[in-house]
Amino acid sequence: MRRAPRIRLLLWHASAAIPVLGAAAAFYGPALERAGGAWPAPLDDVYIHFGFARAAALGHPFSWIPGNGYSSGGTSLTYPLALAPGYLLGFRGAWLGLFAALLACAALLDLCRSLRRLLEPRGGPGAASSRWVAWVAPLFVVAVPLLDWSWFSGMEVALLGAVLGRALVAVRRAELAPPARRPAEQLRAGLLAALLVATRPEAIALSAPLAVAVAHAAGSLGAAASLARASLPTALLLGAHAAANRAFTGEWSAAGAVRKLLLSNPYPTPLEKAVEVIKNLAALRVQALESALGGPWLSLVLPLLGAVAALDRRSRRVAVPLLLGAYGALLLVALNATARYQNLRYAAPSLVMLLVAAALGAHALARRGRLAAGVAAALAVAALAAPSAGFARQIDHFARASANIAGQHVEVARRLAARAPRPRRVLLGDAGAIPYLSGIPAIDGLGLGGYRGMPFARASVHGVPAVVELIERLDPAERPDVFALYPSWWGGLADVFGRRVDAVKIEDNVMCAADEKVIYEADWSALAPPGERRAGVIDEVDIADLMDERAHGYAFPSPRAGWVIGAVLPGGGDGAPRFDAGRLIPEGREQSFTVGAAAAFARGPAVLALRTDGGGPIALGVAALRDAGGEARVEVPERPAGRWSEIRVPLRDVAPGDRIRIRSLLGTFRSFHVWLLRP
Template identity: 90%
Template structure:
């Protein structure tokens, strides 16, 4: 007797839950044993999401920490908003990870449900392809590298659920009658925008999905359909860019500023291209080959996806999925960290490939019994081949979770204990470390800039160099400056060793995930920094080189690429009574120049005072005007190494907006500060 549809549906849900919950248990169980009961998080970035979620729950959306202001550093706009109810429901501290795990399982089951709807047999060949919908959940959990990300606590599982819903929406727009088609097209557009809001590189899928909707528009017209399907994504990207510009001064998000290879001002275009190629090679070999079972089997999933792309019924979904998978890999190859963190940036591409392969399996099985047998054999081989990696990925998940618990969570515990016992620290400086402020409850400044702090360009400064980060800290009031650091010393040379005193450290063994095996806690000493807002007596204008805020205000330009490197030093300052004083500057190679525009000053003669440090003789050329006039050569003799030196250049006439060009004529000029004085 045939089972009633309701019974069959319940049975399908039960069979779908088994592989999803089984995979979850396989990853979480060993990890819990390694962490000693702390809910496992194999990436510290998970806690960054938790911080954004807590801030949203407390009424500060788009902030990492309440009080820090707007942050564009979250990699997902939607995920913290989905986590926020868990915080309000009482999942606090590391236990918000349990809510994230429940959410991940629910999201993956929702993806399975979407796949079932997409794979439902219809029309000729339905009988021979009916089985594909029942094995669809196996496609979701078949690749251990992807499972690692599904259950990591990151936004990948949510992306999977949105991916499934977006594909169903596109299919509905394709099949809807003309009277309902515009509404379904708008619905597809909204889900495409939600994809991009969940992971920015999903724009590589959102765009071809909009084209697919337009291709299926029929009598309603492709142009109008394309507008309905693409406008939500365009509005989202435009609004996000406008908010970034308004609150941070950057059109791009902090993650793009900090992590994109193209944002680094120092390498040449060729050097940047080489890094992109290295990332692509690593992603291809490790994510699209090894993770899929090795060279002998890795072609099977793309092959099944190609079958779907050639099938008339499934091509409007399969072609965008294949374009999105490989397009997203091209985008993440621009990320300096693409090769690290267990290739988590490749997870969306793997998810798209698996869905395309499921569509291809159904398309082939629909061709008849013989084709269904071939489809089953190909699918079985494609899904079984990666299984050899399950043990390794589960072990890596557990070890990585132990690393995060043993280092980041432990540092948070120690800092929290210090705060309770001594009333300090009041603010901690760290580098892209989410667990420390989230679990300790101590406000923080992220020196890498992903957390955002009152619109200051920490992300851009961290790319230019550590001394540029210190310049921004110098802008803060003394009470606002961090009084403790939690940093990797190797990452923060020139800051931790110059402005910090080591008081504690947490060292882990068997490190597979943290940036270094030891994170050090320092007490801060900012006495070498100038008081915020300090202005030199008699100065009518000044440019603090390597202070990105000051540079932007003066339209400062340094020689790039292969020039303008940021350096810093603490030397005796005769103008401050011989006290040690920090300053950052840039290296101007021989034959290259820096330039800036003079601010609002009264027209007249002036003296250009240039701060530099010790070193051998150099010669510089100075030109001023609009455009810059004749270049005057200035010989700079050898300077003592223990103090700041000053070069004075008389100028006959300066006016607001005049361009000042300073060129290194002989040797490398080390430029730290510029003042414009009246004679």
């Protein structure tokens, strides 16, 4: 009698492994042929995770590259830690991808096991008619080709699926546990909900409703205490992460949020940002929740089954959070400026939640008798079959994208590693394979890799010249001596400070940001030496240097103003060409700053020296806000093109802590640098 359940369990595991491993083989097989011998990775971001994993394995957790310091740019806190054992076991270089593939398959099988536990009959009417749902549940996991692309991409989505399944099981256990055991089960559910958020930040849209579901099932324990046990781990995680970000980077937000969220861009108006969010939502709805699921009508089957689960008494405490989480995560993703790209990978968590909710709905419907079970089977077949037309396209896209990454990023890494003399540091833009495979230290100009707490992520949002200002702060021996960049992304840097020495161009580009990545040798001779200070200066603000702006409480006009610009012009102290970045202050707008508290000098008269470049006549209004003399109007005549010019404005009474305001009264003021001098 005992052998029958064991045999049935073994058969179920075999039936779950077949679709998971079959789907994996379908994606990896063609990609291996196209990747030129390396393990296929359809996204360069995979190698960013590999970099974090290698650093963790070498004793530098939460660093992209050992020596770069703490980075908040990893999209997942847990996934690199899960990959790190693979690196220690000998899966090095691109072959860490094989370990990631094994981890993905194991994670998907774990998700299938969690689904089986959620769908196990609990006795009562309909138990026999719904037993089949647990056997087809693994098909729900791999039914959507767009999601399969992400499952097997080497990213953290499969790990998220495994954690999601276990979190749902924990919520169910907290619901059914006797009162004596329920607090421990509630805390377990809370810890797994926090792990969800640590794996993908937008999972907060699911974590919060799960905590409410746990509190709703509290029974005699009390809702408040139950809610605390279920939600406090997530709150502590978010608080600790924000505090670490603030301590090590100066930002409460993670670098990915700073770099990618539309809300972080200072230049568009709120209406323009809202329009972009709507565009993202429309694209995600049409491409991820409609086309990928079988078209306008068949795509409604999944949410319909999910709604059935939400209305069912036995499943609603996990189904309602899944539906809220699916659409809530999609709303959060729509705030991401890159949501429509990289094969809609940001929609993957929402698809996972919808598929799990649909499996629960099929089970809930099948329990209502034979006729309802027939309807559930028909809907399940429709939900599983509708997306199948996309398999060929997604498998082909996976292979082509893997070929792109191998042909461009991996090849650039190989060429840089072969250069003699060996480069000391490479400047790149959010490119993971290049430093990981070449072994050359790097600075990520987009800021996701992090570098010693410097705000590269926010600088890259403000503009390329702001990134150069941060590089200017580095010791010359620390500055990158080679670049590996897309020229169209880095105008004003690659063409000004680089000399093209090599390039890698690919055909049939479906994934890389451009078909050609260029290698440059760097020439930073136009940058000022770190710590250089003009004679007679009692304070200065280097406009568009975000660290200097932060130190002086600098405010620029926003939105639709304050754009960062840069130039290399003669006219400095030694007459040599010198780089400086600045901001555009349109007519009628203003900039302001606080005289630095570190500038120790007695209150008294001073001279404000403003650096600008050539242009037509302008007029400025300058005021030291504590000065009773009010605003002084300064007429600035036409300046010669091709060199730096300086505007001098006497101030009657200035001290540390005073606020200086500079308004553009006529024309656009191109503001590059401010010095405060003793007269």
